[in-house]
Amino acid sequence: MASLPPALKKDDDIDDDSEYSPFYGIEKSAVLQEARCFNDRELDARRCAQVITKLLYLINQGETFTKNEATEVFFATTKLFQSRDIGLRRMVYIMIKEISPSSDEVIIVTSSLMKDMNSKTDLYRANAIRVLCRITDGGLLGQIERYLKQAVVDKNPVVSSAALVSGIHLLQSNPEIVKRWSNEVQEAVQSKAPLVQFHGLALLHQIRQNDRLALSKLVSGLTRGTVRSPLAQCLLIRYTSQVISESGPNSQTGDRPFYDFLESCLRHKTDMVIFEAARAITELSGVTARELTPAITVLQLFLSSSKPVLRFAAVRTLNKVAQTHPLAVANCNVDMESLISDQNRSIATLAITTLLKTGNESSVDRLMKQITNFMSDIADEFKIVVVEAIRSLCLKFPQKYRALMNFLSNILREEGGFDYKKSIVDSILILIREIPDAKESGLSHLCEFIEDCEFTYLSTQILHLLGNEGPKTADPSKYIRYVYNRVILENATVRASAVSALARFGAVVEGLRPRILILLRRCLYDNDDEVRDRATLYLSLLSDELEAAQDEAKAFLFQDLDVPLENLEKSLQSYEPTDRAFDLAAVPRDVKAHQQVEKKAPTGKEKKAAKDASQKAAEGKASNTFEAYEKLLNSIPQFAGFGKLFKSSTPVELTEAETEYAVNVVKHVYPGHIVFQFNCTNTIAEQLLENVNIVMDLVEGEDFTQAASKPLASMPCGVPGQVFVAFEKPEGACSLGRFSNTMRFYVKEVDPSTGDADDTGYEDEYQLEDLEITAPDYILKEGVSNFRNAWESLDSESERVDEYSLGARENLQDAVQAVTTILGMQICEATDVVPNNARSHTCLLAGRFLGDTQVLVRLSVGIDSQKQVAMKLAVRAEDIAVSDIIHDIINS
């Protein structure tokens, strides 16, 4: 245990009160000395208990015992089993757990504990079970398993709980033993004692968590019966939503199984259960407005609860719902606004950020006013959350950028730590990138900020941006002053960045070049060599008047290294000065190059990390994912000549869940090629797959010919790996097709206990599901800041309008969702949300088609009294052929 910092350590705090502390002046050596009384022939139970308390205090204060000290205390403590004093016995149990003796010492105490485990006194049994399970290893566990099984169904709930909770812990280390208790645990779940039921259910779920059918049976049995413990009921709700997410809606009625159970839990008498059910409903995938309503209603009631925990839980959940269903949460806005002044700042921050998500364009200004007052009295952590919410709001309502950008620049001027300032600067950078109109004002705000910025990292980042973007603005000269001020006033790192930024202005803006050269010459006398070197280099680059030389200078200044910096750093570190110059081309392009060391048997931790990483990759923001894909593909030589990556699809599953091998595919679209990235995971611990390849056969379509492939050398259990296959297609064409896929590999048996693989193996293959290339694969989600302007600016001649009948639908929301999913375009101005009970609605979509063709869609839907939905689809595009393709997608 880490030792306490002096400021927090109680002993150092010598105030009046501590003189009265029973532990005042306590010292480890003295207590260890006292512990010798455990060896006395006549045990003084009271004194021994006091010494144990002191030992506990020392341990809890971060004191550590050496191996010898711990052994001595442990052996002495075991002597105390001779005492019949029950108070002391209870202390002995806790002490043994705290010391956690080493495996060779455990044997000393097992016989005493085994005796207690068979004691007639229930509580001796319960405690002995807990201690034994805590300190024992697999071997001994086999010997006591019989007793543990009995204890699970013991009529005393304390004994039963002790065994069940120990079982939950043992499942991590000895799963095969605990899994054999299934029948007993099943019985415990039916117990009348609430906590036994809670612990039993938790354990049973863990035992069966990989068996979907068993889990589904467990849930359907319990949802019909009675669960006494509210805690167990909460677990049941969680497990139910797990079953729901795996099963999907009933194919005949379209109903969601178990929804009625969740809904009935909303009327439970315990807040905890009500909340759990409400949250489970809000998290259902593809939840409809009708399903959401009752859950939102109870959460709304919680918002005005007197208990802060309930208010917090409710607003936290609503905050999440607001990301996907802003309109559903909008009803709670009044309650939420009153929470802005909540004493608890966490609640207030969540309320603010939720309001920012649910608010419409007209409420932005009013909200901003409220937030300005609020910002001054919250901590940086909360401010960061608000800044992030404002960033997304601004991206949602680009027309409001002025007010929001002003807000960001105001808070940028106020006091704050690095993380807070960084989040503001990052937000402004993103807004500059996404909203072209906001660029100039954003740059000015950032210029003001670096005039008085204490963070070198931020200053250099902003100077770099100024160097890139400043020269392209209408009046580049106004930025020079700000940049050059940095050369005069800042530290060497910032000065060097400023010099680079100046040089970029000089390279791009010819009119400014003579003046830039004067400024750069001044930098030649800087007292830092990096600044001088840069100035010298840029001067020589820019001084040459020839056009070719200037082009070269520009190329040099704006070139991207195109090498991951991490890899470059590693290569430079390992470079030894010789006659051979450092070769930039020799630096690995693959981001993960240094991590992909072959692992034979990954540990649980590694597996989890790998899983987390792949999950993160899936969940990460689209743009980040796209960049990551682009980097990954660029690092593979076979695909280097394919040009610029146009679009990467979301992963498409090619295997059922819970099969031996999990494979999904990402389609990467290039102008003349398509690269299929197969993400494969082997889930069989007893197998190591080698030379994994995917064989793709074209079943439909004729435009594709295979161009390249990159197999995976080795695929151990649980570590995801990638196989790539590339196909060539006519340049710029919207080629469609369907492929059948087979995974071929070489299997080697692995001994799971040692992780060693056999030397020999055999070839095998595994059939995957078919994969289609459809028109939406060629459409990129790309929003426009003002749909109406964008629509008007496209040639009305390119417009193609048609009407469709969508048949009977539950409501318009369903219809809109179905069509937008098929088209896969960017939804503009949050028009995908249909107001409740609306009879008609228009949804606006934007995208970019392969070949850089902008395409916009106006989707108008109406519903009649028989719930028949009609749709009018108007498409405009820069190329009329693309308008036709959009209609073809709907027709097909």
Next chain:
Amino acid sequence: MILCVLFTNRAGNVLLERFHGLPAEERLHWRSFLVKLTAENLKTARDDEVFVASHKSVFIVYTVIGDICIFAVGKEVYDELALMEVLNAVTSSVKEVCRKDPSERLFLEKYGKVCLCLDEIISQGALEHTDKDRIRRLTRLKPLAE
């Protein structure tokens, strides 16, 4: 997982702490984070007033009784409401042991008993018992009342 139960005095000095499933090097960070995060709120807190916060995927509920501030930190199943059960079990047991809202001195005098209560309430990061009367009997190894 219940990651941590921490007792401090009102000045933020740690009196008793139990960590579960947190590596030793992270504990120091958590301890100072909790004290820092909550100092402002606890200054003016009334007895039994409950506070709640979340940080990344971790939940924190805390309260103050007498001179003693009690924090419970958890993640996953132990969200704010489940932690409330833990906190209620802890505060009611501490009050039971100390017979009233504890002063710092009284708390330290009853240190051993508080440790036993915690041992009954939390077993390696999982909630085991919640009823204060049962916990009291368990810490004395007295059979449960029928």
